[in-house]
Amino acid sequence: MATPKEPAHYIFEMPMRVRDYEVDAQGIVNNANYLHYLEHTRHEFCRMAGMTFAEMHRQGIDPVLRRVEIIYLHSLGLGEEMVSKLNIRRDGARFIFQQDIFKHPGGEPVVRAEVTIVCIENGRLGRGDVLADVFDRFLH
């Protein structure tokens, strides 16, 4: 991610607003909360794609994080709004989400992240084929 380029297109995006308890003593959203925003965006994407996180869990599939790289570009403060955007690609057993958050309005980039997921299927590392089916029309 040495020269992160913003893609021209995202397959999913959702608006969110900072909840004031997410802001820390520095007056900005605490760094860890962006991982919450990113996770929530992925889960809403899964819901839209046709399989909720709860449904995966019932089928014995647990997506788990393998790696996150996140670059903090502009901070968010009390009451601010954002748009959280996402692309996904598959690399063998790994699903790689490109996730970017922008201020709204204004559009300044807030964070840029690459999130790598693998699937634990019935307790062991799986090939992720069920997820690949769910994500089929979005993978590229």
Next chain:
Amino acid sequence: MATPKEPAHYIFEMPMRVRDYEVDAQGIVNNANYLHYLEHTRHEFCRMAGMTFAEMHRQGIDPVLRRVEIIYLHSLGLGEEMVSKLNIRRDGARFIFQQDIFKHPGGEPVVRAEVTIVCIENGRLGRGDVLADVFDRFLH
């Protein structure tokens, strides 16, 4: 709150959905997160009433909690939706929020809470007159 009666009417309500990271190892929303839901609802109410939490802070007014009583009635799980509802009354320097959360759809009561707020104004306990003005048309 010995015999909590549900009011016939609320002055503010907003929909929310459980974010999956708010669910703990028991498979239900962790008890502390309801205080987050309640706080976020109060702040959105303030925004609707005309003064955001950030704006209060800039004016030297910091509402702080004095007391919370919360009764847990039904639990929420992964991906579930709720409606968070609120009434407010003033009692001297204290503002008392009656806050109830219901499942959606279904309507089962999730939590019932009474939240008492006082205002710290420029570092000391204030009378809350500025807030009372903001809330004027909602107080009863």
Next chain:
Amino acid sequence: MATPKEPAHYIFEMPMRVRDYEVDAQGIVNNANYLHYLEHTRHEFCRMAGMTFAEMHRQGIDPVLRRVEIIYLHSLGLGEEMVSKLNIRRDGARFIFQQDIFKHPGGEPVVRAEVTIVCIENGRLGRGDVLADVFDRFLH
């Protein structure tokens, strides 16, 4: 809890220090985090008493909150230390924790809370007899 009196004696206490991310934009520990402190104290108490929360879960016993009343007396800020103290009594199927947090050093009361727990045993409300055995020497 109209006239909360501090007991002369607690059956369990533990030191904690504020983690800076728990402090919000007001410069004080966010109200919901006290429910985290209280929960963590109860779980450490259970561990000391001889049964961890994880072990309960494996035995099909899930303690869940029924009610919390918490009074906020003094706030904690960045880096401050506290002592979290606890007593417990049984009332039928309910376990009632009296939980108080004090600044350290100094001893000012931070929060005073009464937390009511019931036991879900294999999916339904239980009598709590297993927990009562665990807590036997502490109940009064």
Next chain:
Amino acid sequence: MATPKEPAHYIFEMPMRVRDYEVDAQGIVNNANYLHYLEHTRHEFCRMAGMTFAEMHRQGIDPVLRRVEIIYLHSLGLGEEMVSKLNIRRDGARFIFQQDIFKHPGGEPVVRAEVTIVCIENGRLGRGDVLADVFDRFLH
């Protein structure tokens, strides 16, 4: 961080135990909480080095994250213990923390992270010289 090698030596380490509310519906510590663990470790390191985060803030210095890369290797569950370890180096205006967390006992690596911090001094990006003085004996 293509071939992360574990250093032979760390300048700071501290034990921590999972707080059960940090565990999510998958039964493992939620990914975002590791950023909390890492932040708390850095702040405790600063305290040990002689300047707390609160003191920095009072001097108009606010360290903010610029980048985090975190690799998740083994998960932590209810009640588990860890040791959080840290090294630091300076690269111009940036401070780069190498932070690793290991299970305790056992020693399996839990996460491996590289965290880049810059200093906002009185509202603008600073050179970080005050922090460099504080960290002087630890930088290499």
